[in-house]
Amino acid sequence: MAKEKVTFEINKEKDFSNWYSEIVKKAELGDLRYNIKGFIVFQPWSVLAMEKMFDYLEEILQLKGHKPYWYPAVIPEKNFLMEKDHVKGFAPEVFWVTETGAGEKLEEKMALRPTSETAFYQMFSIWIRSYKDLPFKTYQRAQVFRYETKATKPFIRSREFYWIETHNAFDSRENALKQAKEDMETTKEFLWDQLAIPFIFFERPQWDKFPGAEFTFAADTLMPDGKIIQLPSTHIISQKFTKAFNVKFTNEKGEEEYCWTTCYGPAVSRIFAAMISIHGDNKGLIFPFNVASLQAVIVPIYNDKNKEKVLIEAEKVLNELRKNKIRSEIDLTDKTMGEKFYYWEMKGVPFRIDLGEKEIKEKKATVFRRDSGKKTIESISKLSEFILSEGKKQLKSLQEKTRKNFEQGIVSADSIEKAKKQLEKGKVVKAEFCGTSMDSAECAEKIEKELNASVRGTKFGENEKPTGKCIACGKKAEKVIYIAKSY
Numbered sequence: 001m002a003k004e005k006v007t008f009e010i011n012k013e014k015d016f017s018n019w020y021s022e023i024v025k026k027a028e029l030g031d032l033r034y035n036i037k038g039f040i041v042f043q044p045w046s047v048l049a050m051e052k053m054f055d056y057l058e059e060i061l062q063l064k065g066h067k068p069y070w071y072p073a074v075i076p077e078k079n080f081l082m083e084k085d086h087v088k089g090f091a092p093e094v095f096w097v098t099e100t101g102a103g104e105k106l107e108e109k110m111a112l113r114p115t116s117e118t119a120f121y122q123m124f125s126i127w128i129r130s131y132k133d134l135p136f137k138t139y140q141r142a143q144v145f146r147y148e149t150k151a152t153k154p155f156i157r158s159r160e161f162y163w164i165e166t167h168n169a170f171d172s173r174e175n176a177l178k179q180a181k182e183d184m185e186t187t188k189e190f191l192w193d194q195l196a197i198p199f200i201f202f203e204r205p206q207w208d209k210f211p212g213a214e215f216t217f218a219a220d221t222l223m224p225d226g227k228i229i230q231l232p233s234t235h236i237i238s239q240k241f242t243k244a245f246n247v248k249f250t251n252e253k254g255e256e257e258y259c260w261t262t263c264y265g266p267a268v269s270r271i272f273a274a275m276i277s278i279h280g281d282n283k284g285l286i287f288p289f290n291v292a293s294l295q296a297v298i299v300p301i302y303n304d305k306n307k308e309k310v311l312i313e314a315e316k317v318l319n320e321l322r323k324n325k326i327r328s329e330i331d332l333t334d335k336t337m338g339e340k341f342y343y344w345e346m347k348g349v350p351f352r353i354d355l356g357e358k359e360i361k362e363k364k365a366t367v368f369r370r371d372s373g374k375k376t377i378e379s380i381s382k383l384s385e386f387i388l389s390e391g392k393k394q395l396k397s398l399q400e401k402t403r404k405n406f407e408q409g410i411v412s413a414d415s416i417e418k419a420k421k422q423l424e425k426g427k428v429v430k431a432e433f434c435g436t437s438m439d440s441a442e443c444a445e446k447i448e449k450e451l452n453a454s455v456r457g458t459k460f461g462e463n464e465k466p467t468g469k470c471i472a473c474g475k476k477a478e479k480v481i482y483i484a485k486s487y
């Protein structure tokens with residue numbers, strides 16, 4: 001039987017789009033051949049990593065006081081119609097469930113949830129009574145459905161995606177704002193501390209908010225092709241929704257008030273897409289150590305004579321690694337050595353441990369680190385210790401690399417012409433602009449039309465001061481904005 005040679009060599013810098021499609025296929029992350037357009041099958045190699053990502057996020061959220069819920073995937077139409085901006089924003093993307101298998105029309109249409117504010121708030125109105133119930137912090141891990149009309153791309157945009165949505169109620173606007181800041185902290189603890197994904201938190205301009213929100217803050221990162229991708233966003237919903245849904249509490253003075261709410265939506269499948277895109281190289285994937293579903297793979301090197309001996313030793317090494325909570329496996333396939341090496345490089349496993357008779361005799365093993373390509377000979381008794389400490393270094397060095405690329409990806413421009421040139425080179429453009437209230441929506445429209453790019457907003461928390469004129473209308477600039485091509 002001819003063995004398939006597993007190689008992966010695609011120039012990511014030259015042709016990112018092709019690299020991405022190929023790695024999704026080759027590493028068996030998702031299968032696009034499911035027979036409904038816009039939906040894909042998520043395969044074990046992506047699911048296992050995303051499970052780890054969910055674990056991290058849920059742990060952080062629970063430590064910050066959010067309680068998990070599982071809501072129905074269907075939302076009655078009347079909930080949906082309660083808040084007009086929300087309906088307007090989401091209506092075109094909703095999948096409606098309208099009839100039974102027996103062909104009977106349902107009494108009321110139900111939406112497959114595109115997001116669950118209108119499901120959560122309906123119950124909030126029942127559960128929340130007094131200031132003593134607040135803050136009321138919830139979340140659910142769920143998939144949502146949106147009838148996307150833009151071209152779909154696995155993990156980046158599809159008609160069903162996996163996320164966490166938090167929904168929270170507070171007794172004041174101030175506490176709602178505090179929550180948004182806490183969400184930004186959570187984003188940092190997750191995206192940067194665990195996944196080495198650099199990002200900027202933008203305050204979205206008024207014309208580009210989540211439908212029904214007062215403020216929207218979103219973390220954007222830069223993909224290798226120079227396009228921005230939106231990762232988690234957090235929204236101050238204000239009292240619009242709580243008035244619509246009658247979510248009230250009695251304050252300490254015995255008076256009734258409407259709650260203030262926020263929501264936060266890290267789309268894990270999309271974050272996964274950004275992570276593999278940013279870290280991968282021409283040989284394939286590179287998983288950050290903490291979310292790699294397999295952190296170390298042992299490749300035993302043997303012949304017919306010493307096979308048993310080598311495998312016994314490999315088993316011992318495996319047990320030791322597992323005892324130290326390093327997710328590991330032995331490669332027992334009958335592929336050639338070369339094929340095994342290519343395969344695990346392509347799959348992005350952070351460490352490979354090569355173990356042969358010679359090494360065993362010397363009580364040593366060769367450890368190959370995927371991201372740096374560095375090989376180290378380490379004594380078998382210290383393998384776990386070594387891998388755990390190198391795992392931390394791996395994360396640090398991924399951070400250094402991605403931070404540098406991110407910073408180099410942002411440049412300033414003081415005219416539409418210059419901005420255009422930079423965008424063509426795959427850069428994000430920083431520019432001065434007249435404002436972010438609805439008054440400036442026209443300028444933004446002009447920019448977006450002429451540059452075929454989007455205005456991402458202002459950098460949150462930095463209060464960047466402009467000194468010149470609006471790039472679009474020439475009036476005195478009030479804000480510094482960022483313009484980018486986006487997913």
Ligand SMILES: [Zn+2]
Nearest residue numbers: 434443470473
């Ligand atoms: Zn302007």
